[in-house]
Amino acid sequence: MSSDTLARRIARYACNLSINDIPEPVIACVRRRFVDSLACILGAYGAAPVKSAIALARATPLPASTVFGTRLRTTPELAAFANGVMLRFLDYNDGYMGLEPGHPSDNITACLALAEAEGATGCELITAIVVAYEIQMRLQDAASLNKRGWDHVNYINVAMAAAASRLLKLDETSTEQAINIALSSHLTLRQVRSGTLSDWKGCSAANAARNAIFSANLAQHGMTGPAPVFEGEMGFFKQVSGAFELDVESFGNRGNGTFAILRSLTKTFPTNGELHTAVWAALDLRAQIADLDAIASIDIETSEFNCRVLADTPEKWRPSTRETADHSLPYNVARALLDGDITLDSYSPEKIADPLAIALMSNTQVSEDPELTGLFPRHLANRVRVTLKTGEEVVSEMIGGPGSLETPMSDADFERKFRRMATPHIDQAAQQRVLHFVADLQQQTDYQALFDAMFPELSAPH
Structure with missing residues (x-):
């Protein structure tokens, strides 16, 4: 050999x-x-x-x-x-x-x-x-x-x-x-x-x-x-x-x-990483649109990869599972426009079946922009174009966002994300023990303290 x-x-x-x-x-x-x-x-x-x-x-x-x-x-x-x-x-x-x-x-x-x-x-x-x-x-x-x-x-x-x-x-x-x-x-x-x-x-x-x-x-x-x-x-x-x-x-x-x-890149939303910039673009547009009922159509211009993976099959346009919804480009843009955020609740059965989201997706088109494909994979860029019923267009293009190489998340950002996920399950003292354990990871010789701190106690807030 x-x-x-x-x-x-x-x-x-x-x-x-x-x-x-x-x-x-x-x-x-x-x-x-x-x-x-x-x-x-x-x-x-x-x-x-x-x-x-x-x-x-x-x-x-x-x-x-x-x-x-x-x-x-x-x-x-x-x-x-x-x-x-x-x-x-x-x-x-x-x-x-x-x-x-x-x-x-x-x-x-x-x-x-x-x-x-x-x-x-x-x-x-x-x-x-x-x-x-x-x-x-x-x-x-x-x-x-x-x-x-x-x-x-x-x-x-x-x-x-x-x-x-x-x-x-x-x-x-x-x-x-x-x-x-x-x-x-x-x-x-x-x-x-x-x-x-x-x-x-x-x-x-x-x-x-x-x-x-x-x-x-x-x-x-x-x-x-x-x-x-x-x-x-x-x-x-x-x-x-x-x-x-x-x-x-x-x-x-x-x-x-x-x-x-x-x-490596980190996430500020609990969803597919390649569509994060589309969410940021949708949030930017939401601040500019006074009435979502005034939307006539949505055009998402994206990379070849996103077209092929995140808007490729009928299931991505009418998701029925959490796993499909968080990999659907049209769904996440619609949800971001409706809610002003993408959270764990964005993929609840009620949200996935929301008639308002379905209506927005039915008026959405996704197409490849060769320029955005040319930026890929160095930049996971997306452009969202909303046409209002008046004929007015509003456009937002995002090349990167928080968690990218250009704007990495800070230690404070990671701590906030950790505490946001931890608070329903473990109390503040346990959260602090976890963070201290990781801060001293090089010195650790046993991992029981970490698993103990991550165990959901009955006294933790719910």
Whole structure:
């Protein structure tokens, strides 16, 4: 077996990165993404898919890894799945758009589950998270999967297998095998995000992370996987992604390149990231329109990606599920015009069935603007044009917004988001304990205090 396969080079990077190679601004970014992820988890407490995942985990008790919001401990794989479902449910966690979209924070809960089970230190956890972000985001930059009918979570197979191997302290050879097993055996179809979107839209990434941990555990015990998994005659390049180049030597470390995590984007609305600027544009227009009944038509000019993914099927124009609504460009523009915000309540059954929103969507058109496509993926731009019944037009174009590289969210922004999601479930003292824990993440050697603080007490406000 060649020692120069892409899987081997990725494995080498995962094994060799040291906490000493990671500069403080990157560690600070990990802390922010951690707080952001915890906010998303709290906001998902009680959701139906979360209840299903917890019920599955409850059937396999094991004193290894804790499920958030419960006193349950289970296997790392099942905890990674349940906690990952919580993280992803609201579509509120961070994201990144290269040639392929994705949510690198989907790896955080899986890294935490394995770190708890293995007794890993906070520094080891941080390093594993950086490894996962670096690999997933570089793969997202390298090749589009969705255009070929495959889902972005296939890149989690690689990133999380490498991060899990790091936490299990596997060597380069075994880490390569973990990647081989994870990628070859757990490919996900793009149908997960097409048509009417189901519960699985928010579970697919958690499942990829779970499978990656399982693959690393197999490699730890000597299992080998199909190789070369990328370059082989029946491998990933020829069957899934098409050929691409990945310069692993340029990955972030002390001597080369910058760390990809610094390019990840965060969300101010609990919805698809590529349509955030359309929401901002709609909010801008709402302030200029005295009477929404005066709207004759809405034209949304956007990128090729948004046309193809967020306004592509009849279901996006008449959503019936939360998962479809939060990936519908016309619905989110209509809802922002009606309510002046996008919140968790924007995707309630009552809001989705709202005749006023349906009426606005029926008078909406979505079209590609090649100039906006040209800005993509560096800028996730949208333009909203409203024509009033008088014939007057009002237009708003947004190139970026809060959470973008140009206007990143601050520590105070992340704290506000966390407290907003936390307040219905845990009291102020518990919130403070969580924030202090994350602030000292490098010094942590045990994670029980975090899970205790995230447990919803009966005395918490509701």
